[in-house]
Amino acid sequence: MKTLCNLSPGQSARVMAIQASTAIRQRMFHMGILPNAQIALERVGPTGHPLWIACQGSQIALRLGEAEAVLIIDDVREAEAEAERASATTDLDSRGDQR
């Protein structure tokens, strides 16, 4: 499974899930790092991290630990396919009208 750490600076991807404790998940969600959101790695710190990412209009720094928790799909088409597969089990009617 790919995580944010697999991106190189300049690359972007789509968030699939965040596998972390409630505190970290909640914090990331509220900063806009949500499943399906587009996410880009802008730059890295002097020793390779922290990671500097852009997501939904915010610029955010993440440590390695947090970045590893963000699972991503790098290809847009793959993301769409995944979203479709998910929609088979997910409810489209409850969220489809807003997204």
Place this chain on the structure above:
Amino acid sequence: MSADAEALEIAPEEARPSAVEPAAPHAEGLRRIRIALAGNPNCGKTSLFNALTGAHQHVGNYPGVTVERRDGSVSLEGERSAALIDLPGTYSLTSLSPEEKIAQDELLTGGHDVVVVVADSTNLHRNLVLLAQVMQMGANVVLCLNMADEARAAGQVIDLVQMERLLGCPVVETIGHRRKGMKELKAAIERALASPTNLGNRLVLGERLDAALALVRDLVPADFVKPEAKAWAAAKLLMNDADYVARLQMLGTGTSTLDRITAIRTRLEAESGHDAALLITEGYFGFVDGLLREVITQSSRADARLLTKKIDAVVAHRVLGLPIFAAAMYAIFWLTFTLGDPPMGWIESGFEALTGWVRGLWPEGSESMLLSLLTEGIIGGVGGVIVFLPNILLLFLGLAFMEDTGYLARSAFLVDRLMHRFGLHGKSFIPMMTGFGCTIPGIMATRTLENERDRLVTMFVLPLISCGARLPIWMLLVPAFFPATWRAPMLFAIYASGLALALLVAFLLRKAAFKGEDAPFVMELPPYRLPTLRGVLTKMCERAWLYLKKAGTIILSVSILLWALTAFPKVEDYAIDARVAAGEVTVVANPKEADVAEADDVNDAKAKAVAAAEPAEPKAGTITEAELEALRGQEDLEASFAGRIGQTLEPLFRPLGYDWKIVTAMLGAFAAKEVFVAQMGIIYSMGEVDEASEDLRAALHRDYTPLVGISLILFLLIGTPCMATIAVTKRESGRWSWALGQFFGLTALAYAMALIVFQVGRLLGF
């Protein structure tokens, strides 16, 4: 963490009537109108708060926590004034950090008539999620779209009328730092006051989720939260928020209710395939997306962050970033200490003049205890605090500038990796660097850290960093015990071991006192903004004022106490006087002023040093009047409480190689580190000395071995943070336990280190 528990219980000082009952008109005049400002960090909330309140504000802390609290008053139409409170800047209202908990509590129980939600117009998608949450709490909302200038410059156009219609609350655009749109904002607040609304039912999170929430809402007991906030409580319970669940459990029927809520959650999660917390957050984002699609008639054409990106390409560069940061830090410290130096001199001479003036009030020969209390206890103590003010002002000016431009976050990004190794945060770096200048501003600079745990750990270890006030001690001790070639390496070793110990203690604290997971490092890097002079100056003055207030309270009382310890009891008959009377010693007049000055300045120092290497006790012969005075001072100190305490504690410090003289001088170091030098001078009956005194060095060299010197240096480096440190730690951490823990913890560590070094050194034959 205990702070979390405390934070939840922030009690209102006055009874808080349920404020937002849509039907009840406000009985004006009965109680003061209360308004709260809520918003994301960096949305310009502080600027708006300043613009609304002007000078009528008060900065402090929430009880028991390190979170800053800002209160002010704003004048409304018709001579009415309303209480305005600035809530901590938060991205959301979970219970996961003290800031968010406080903001949530204030919103739920603060009895605010209006809640102004401030949003950064250039990042509405994220900023309005907070609006959705405040709506869910049933608050009477005014939406303030700040940074309107930047959004407009980027080409974004918002249909405010449409937005008001869809949301059902007043919406205004403002430019906080230019104080534009304040009239409109106040008018909007008036409108909200005149016709309060509960926007709870305007919030649509999606059919399935709303249905589940409605089911949970019916299960929320009547007194669980105020009636308007039931929807909020329902959402919290549905997402299994630990605090709300615990509170529900405490109620009689809680467990069965909880079981039913769990059933609803399980079904929802099974049907949607996602957990409830995610569904709810997505619901907020979805609501905001839908809203913005309706109201943004023209989205930004230009990239509002273009300039920011260009700057970051240089200053946050992987290779260039650190050297640039180092240069910036150097510039700030250089300015702080060069520009701060002359005013420090003025303040010192001002206090000297004041002392002289006060002395003049007592005719020669009639000096009393009161005079000594005034000059040595009060003026001396307060002067010692105020003298650092120029440095503090300048440093905070630099810091406020870095903070408000957004550069501080970049610097934290650059050094976080290093700091994190020791359990600290990237933003701990600047407070720690500041600590080399003075521990006090360092501790106060921990306010720039967002996380309470990081703030507490950083302030705990700050005294380990060798501050400027300790430099005089090193300047006295190092040359006294070490040959010239060893002096520079020793000085370096002192500073380096202080820093190393600070990092080590931080690491251990993280492992012991703050076990468990790190707070998430999800740090926003806000766009660069040019701060206004007024904004930066305000911030600087606030912090300087907090520092000064200490001079009037704790520090003043402790200096009076320390003064009393050294001033009492008085010696009635000096031994030296008896010897003079017996003709053993003759007193001659002081040499002329000019001679003294010359002897002090020029190479006579060496000759004097040789003379002083002899015991200071005059065996026979003549002494000058000044020497007589000094010898009386020595007897005074020896007989004083401080001297007696030193003598009593001597056995305790013997294993470290200290005698009562050192222990007594260390009592003085508690008042302010550099007082150690002066106390040593008095004990060695040299009158007033400074750290460059060769006599004192020679005397120390005579009485103690270099091993004692090292042990002493270690103790003064690590242990007994000065009283100003204790006082400021108390105020910044909000609890005595932390300040006293710091004092005794570090002193114990100092004792252990000095003990080990001295005993091992002795075994090795030094």
